Amino acid sequence: MLSAVWVIPALPLAGVVLLLLFGRKLGEPWAGVLATVMVAGSFAASVVTYIGLVGKDEAHRRFLFHLFDWLPVGNFKVDVGFLVDPLSVTMVLFVTGVGALIHLYSIGYMHGDKGYPRFFLYLNLFAFSMLMLVLGDNLLLTFLGWEGVGACSYFLISFWFEEMPNAVAGKKAFVTNRVGDWGYMLATFLTFTALGSITYFAKDGSGFLQHTDKLTLTTATAIALLLFVGACGKSAQLPLYVWLPDAMAGPTPVSALIHAATMVTSGVYLMVRVSPLLVHTYTWMPHVIAWVGAITALFAATVAVSQRDIKKVLAYSTVSQLGYMFLAVGSGAYVAAIFHMITHAFFKALLFLGAGSVIHGVHEEQDMRFMGALRKFMPITAGTFIVGWLAIAGVPPFAGFWSKDEILLAAWGQNKALWAIGLVTALLTAYYMSRQVFMVFFGEPRWAKEHAAGEVAETEHAHDEHAEPHESPWTMWVPLVVLALLAMVGGAINLPVKDNLRYLAHWLDPVVHGAEIESAAATGTKVALAATATIAGLVGIALAIGVYIQKRLRAVEPDLLLHAYHYDEGISALVGGPGEMGAQLTADVVDKQGIDGLVNGAGWLARFVGSKVRVVQTGFVRNYALGIAGGAVLALGWFLVRAGW
Amino acid sequence: MNVSPSLYLSLSAIMFCIGAVGLLIRRNPLVMFMCVELMLNAVNLTFVTFSRMLNDIGGQVVVFFVLVVAAAEVTVGLGIIVSILRRHPGTTADDLTLLKG
Numbered sequence: 001m002l003s004a005v006w007v008i009p010a011l012p013l014a015g016v017v018l019l020l021l022f023g024r025k026l027g028e029p030w031a032g033v034l035a036t037v038m039v040a041g042s043f044a045a046s047v048v049t050y051i052g053l054v055g056k057d058e059a060h061r062r063f064l065f066h067l068f069d070w071l072p073v074g075n076f077k078v079d080v081g082f083l084v085d086p087l088s089v090t091m092v093l094f095v096t097g098v099g100a101l102i103h104l105y106s107i108g109y110m111h112g113d114k115g116y117p118r119f120f121l122y123l124n125l126f127a128f129s130m131l132m133l134v135l136g137d138n139l140l141l142t143f144l145g146w147e148g149v150g151a152c153s154y155f156l157i158s159f160w161f162e163e164m165p166n167a168v169a170g171k172k173a174f175v176t177n178r179v180g181d182w183g184y185m186l187a188t189f190l191t192f193t194a195l196g197s198i199t200y201f202a203k204d205g206s207g208f209l210q211h212t213d214k215l216t217l218t219t220a221t222a223i224a225l226l227l228f229v230g231a232c233g234k235s236a237q238l239p240l241y242v243w244l245p246d247a248m249a250g251p252t253p254v255s256a257l258i259h260a261a262t263m264v265t266s267g268v269y270l271m272v273r274v275s276p277l278l279v280h281t282y283t284w285m286p287h288v289i290a291w292v293g294a295i296t297a298l299f300a301a302t303v304a305v306s307q308r309d310i311k312k313v314l315a316y317s318t319v320s321q322l323g324y325m326f327l328a329v330g331s332g333a334y335v336a337a338i339f340h341m342i343t344h345a346f347f348k349a350l351l352f353l354g355a356g357s358v359i360h361g362v363h364e365e366q367d368m369r370f371m372g373a374l375r376k377f378m379p380i381t382a383g384t385f386i387v388g389w390l391a392i393a394g395v396p397p398f399a400g401f402w403s404k405d406e407i408l409l410a411a412w413g414q415n416k417a418l419w420a421i422g423l424v425t426a427l428l429t430a431y432y433m434s435r436q437v438f439m440v441f442f443g444e445p446r447w448a449k450e451h452a453a454g455e456v457a458e459t460e461h462a463h464d465e466h467a468e469p470h471e472s473p474w475t476m477w478v479p480l481v482v483l484a485l486l487a488m489v490g491g492a493i494n495l496p497v498k499d500n501l502r503y504l505a506h507w508l509d510p511v512v513h514g515a516e517i518e519s520a521a522a523t524g525t526k527v528a529l530a531a532t533a534t535i536a537g538l539v540g541i542a543l544a545i546g547v548y549i550q551k552r553l554r555a556v557e558p559d560l561l562l563h564a565y566h567y568d569e570g571i572s573a574l575v576g577g578p579g580e581m582g583a584q585l586t587a588d589v590v591d592k593q594g595i596d597g598l599v600n601g602a603g604w605l606a607r608f609v610g611s612k613v614r615v616v617q618t619g620f621v622r623n624y625a626l627g628i629a630g631g632a633v634l635a636l637g638w639f640l641v642r643a644g645w
Numbered sequence: 646m647n648v649s650p651s652l653y654l655s656l657s658a659i660m661f662c663i664g665a666v667g668l669l670i671r672r673n674p675l676v677m678f679m680c681v682e683l684m685l686n687a688v689n690l691t692f693v694t695f696s697r698m699l700n701d702i703g704g705q706v707v708v709f710f711v712l713v714v715a716a717a718e719v720t721v722g723l724g725i726i727v728s729i730l731r732r733h734p735g736t737t738a739d740d741l742t743l744l745k746g
Contacts, residue, residue: 617746621677621738625668 023117180233235267252356290330297323332517430540
């Protein structure tokens with residue numbers, strides 16, 4: 001059964017080819033149906049693979065599938081092969097599962113768009129790339145997927161490229177990701193130089209993750225650090241997070257699929273994949289990861305408090321939750337990182353799709369100040385959104401509670417300060433998500449005012465049936481309901497109550513064995529920590545109720561946070577000021593004088609020598625003959641002298 | 646009759662020197678050309694002599710190559726010289742300085 005693993009990426013690839021050839025002919029809705037069926041089929045194949053892997057005993061749950069030799073160059077050998085182990089199968093399952101739901105949702109969401117087949121072409125291409133990323137058995141194949149998802153992200157952010165801001169946002173995402181890719185590439189080169197292999201695991205034991213003990217501490221740390229740079233770019237961590245909030249310019253299903261559930265988690269996946277390497281680094285290396293994660297989590301959570309755009313709130317929330325995952329990785333809690341990745345995929349995809357449904361319902365309005373009281377008009381969207389809100393706020397027994405609790409527990413074991421940052425972030429998360437829910441679904445209906453304002457026929461327009469918010473079609477709310485159910489019970493895959501209920505931990509054990517740091521805290525401490533986190537979440541919600549429902553407290557939404565601490569402006573100033581000056585200096589001095597000088601100098605030297613030597617060429621044949629004769633005599637003389645005569 | 650190889654070698658040296666000096670002092674292109682042929686054949690003679698002396702067929706093989714190359718060279722060279730002389734009758738090698746640097 002495991003040999004059928006190639007079907008998983010092959011189906012979306014087939015979808016890409018079919019849509020490329022016949023997309024226009026298929027049109028709406030068949031292009032979308034085709035794409036959805038492909039990804040759903042891929043999900044079915046993933047389930048089959050999963051069952052096949054479960055059927056094996058725990059020690060043998062690593063299956064290497066060799067497709068073909070790709071680059072055999074001397075000692076350097078890269079094959080196209082798939083690594084099937086609990087980690088990659090987990091990733092594949094939720095990528096294809098959530099992906100299929102979002103494809104289905106897009107059929108309704110993209111209704112009437114003139115780029116309809118093109119959209120699904122990109123979505124399928126994305127699914128293919130993402131599956132190559134997680135299934136690839138070497139760094140280069142993963143990089144292929146890595147770049148593939150980056151390219152698809154670029155295509156989809158600037159999907160509506162007629163609008164300038166969308167095109168600019170796509171470019172920003174692409175360029176920022178290149179900075180991270182630089183780290184990834186250097187790490188690949190360094191791995192090959194140091195160990196002669198970039199395959200994770202090989203049948204003959206030559207994979208680089210099987211030889212991490214042969215690396216020196218410094219080399220291992222350098223590789224890990226460079227890979228982490230790559231992960232920071234892809235997973236939107238400080239200082240490279242800037243592209244993700246802008247990526248919301250794309251259609252909302254894209255934000256849900258690529259910029260919340262799957263692609264942005266590939267950095268976390270990469271760090272978990274190379275966990276055998278992280279064990280052999282300097283002891284400060286995990287701390288770097290944990291601190292970057294924690295600071296990003298707090299930073300983004302504070303920014304989310306002031307955002308007005310419904311999708312921007314979710315975007316900063318995603319950055320913040322990704323920070324949580326890196327906090328878990330840095331604390332040695334790889335299982336918790338993957339656990340949170342899965343639950344986050346459920347509830348964040350749900351929230352984004354819910355936001356898309358809201359935007360759809362209120363006629364492309366994204367500013368939350370012009371929403372309100374929508375629960376009466378969109379009951380299903382509101383209900384499912386509230387489930388997502390409770391899940392991300394960490395209210396038990398929703399999925400987010402369990403995974404966030406695991407991370408906070410691990411952070412407690414690593415460093416109390418990290419735990420405190422995590423706790424504050426949890427409170428802020430609950431606060432800004434409650435703010436969003438209250439602004440969108442509760443309170444006064446402000447959209448009517450917005451529509452009435454400035455219109456000539458005020459009363460008529462306000463009562464116009466078309467202007468009223470409406471519930472979305474079934475293709476849109478079915479995925480919402482499914483995801484809401486998953487966000488409710490998703491925590492069940494890893495319940496810390498009893499050891500045999502920690503299913504995910506046992507499942508992933510062969511992958512992270514030796515790297516995973518089990519929490520040493522006593523049961524009492526664990527319960528106390530969980531209670532503290534829950535209380536923090538409830539306090540956040542209570543604060544939001546006080547501010548946005550009862551209006552007893554004044555809303556704190558400073559402009560500083562709305563502009564994300566002016567981080568973007570800071571980068572612009574840095575790159576535009578000293579950065580541009582440096583580039584100009586390089587162009588004027590180093591290039592024009594240094595490099596041009598060398599090139600022109602070489603030409604000048606040749607001309608100078610030529611002008612001196614040209615007199616030798618008289619044009620008289622007999623002169624040349626004399627030269628030859630003289631030379632022959634000299635050569636002869638030389639040989640005679642050499643011979644000792 | 647057994648002639649000493651040194652006689653052959655001396656003859657070829659004399660031929661070579663005549664050719665070399667002729668090439669340097671004469672101006673008529675046709676004569677210079679004949680001088681070159683003289684030098685080539687002097688060398689051929691040396692090759693054959695040494696081939697006999699050392700009992701090595703290699704030297705005679707080289708002679709064949711030289712003959713072939715010389716034949717080719719004569720074809721091209723004579724063609725050029727004849728066409729030049731046709732255009733500028735009575736010209737000498739020193740008048741042809743088009744390739745002066």
